[in-house]
Amino acid sequence: MSVDAKYHATAIATGGRDGRSRTTDGSLDIKMTVPKELGGPGGEGNNPEQLFAAGYSACFLGAMKAVAPKLNLTVPKDATVEATIGIGPRSEGGFGITADLSIHLPGFSKEDAKKLVETAHQVCPYSNATRNNVNVGLKIV
Template sequence: MSVDVKYRTRATATGGRDGEARSEDGRFAVKLSTPKELGGPGGDGSNPEQLFAAGYSACFIGALKVAGGQLKIRVPQDVAVTATVGIGPRAAGGFGITADLEISLPGVERADAERLVAAAHQICPYSNATRNNVDVGLTIA
């Protein structure tokens, strides 16, 4: 598979799940902490699953807008995507993640919403990166 890269970014994490992460340009910086459910202390930091959920939900909205342009379906200003990301041990060893997206398209007829979501799921880079590797659920609110 070939990708015509239009944008590239870099971020560095130090200290693992109880450290910090920062983008190369310094515009993004986050303190990290391991959730209690994963054996950590909890705390006020974020975790990789939260960051993935935020990125996937934002990216999927972008894909909905591209799909809307292609399908000639107006995507409402108040479109919202809520991503729920889970993590746990895999039967095959190691850990895996799951993702469930709840898509809210106020004022869009159900059939059009289904077409938009299906098209966006083919367009979204996060969907393409996880396809056939991560269980992704799509629900139209």
């Protein structure tokens, strides 16, 4: 598989899960904190799972907007995608992630919503990156 990348984002992390992460263009600079559930202090700061959830939800909504015209549909302005990313030990060893997306498409029939979500799931870069490695749950709410 080859990708003709049109854009590159670069971030630098220091200190790992309890350090800082920043983009090289200076647009993002955040404190990283290990959640209490993973043995850390919790509190102020973010973690990689939160960043993944924010990115996946925004990207999936963008994918729906990109494919909607081809399906003769229009994504409503109040549409939302909520991504829930989990992390924990894998039975095979190491750690793994889970991903669940809840998609809200006000005014859509179940049939149109399903068609849009399934099509977006085939083109979304996050969906393609996780396919066959992470089970992604898709729920239309």
